[in-house]
Amino acid sequence: MVQAPSQPLLLQLPDEIALQVTREQFAALVAANRDLRLERTATGHLIVNPPTGGEIGHRNLSITGQLSVWFEANDTLGKAFDSSTGFALPNGANRSPDASWVRKERWEALTPEQREGFVPLCPDFVVELRSKTDSLKDLREKMQEYMENGSQLGWLIDPKNKRVEIYRPGQVVEILENPRKLSGEKILPGFVLTLKRILN
Secondary structure (H helix, E strand, C coil): CCCCCCCCCCCCCCCCCCCEEEHHHHHHHHHHHHCEEEEEEECCCEECCCCCHHHHHHHHHHHHHHHHHHHHCCCCCCEEEECCEECCCCCEECCCCCEEEEHHHHCCCHHHHHHHHHCCCCCCEEEECCEEEEEEEHHHHHHHHHHCCCCCCCEEEECCCCCCEEEEECCCCCEECCCCCECCCCCCCEEECHHHHHHH
């Protein structure tokens, strides 16, 4: 008798149940689950991010596409990354921003081995794009974590409310209602993100 191939079982974790994993266990989980976006908090709490839907995927493509065009014209300044890149932050968390950028001198200070795995630093610039299932509270905490770990500029883009929150270290969060464009300021000189396909 031929048995049909078994289907994978999906585990749903309620918010009140937290799985704790070490850095080594997290690395093994990521290696075994390439199709999942996994993150780990500084206290070892495992976060499983579901795949994005079509609308968010389209919006994220616009963000990474625009960042990529700027990067290609300014590649001597640093390295740009998409949402599949994992960073091991100084506080012990493992995060994967939706888009990010690292200054050249910080990237070049890493060994080839460090560049291959979870990048052992916090990006200078980060973007988080809120999806339908994302908690605004959790995203705000993540943005603050980036700032506390060395980011110089961060954008929390919330299409649902047509709002952008701009994070800078040691400063009050700036909130923009339905902006048309965002500036990379001194961190990404000359970079302007057009929000037409992201907030609409």
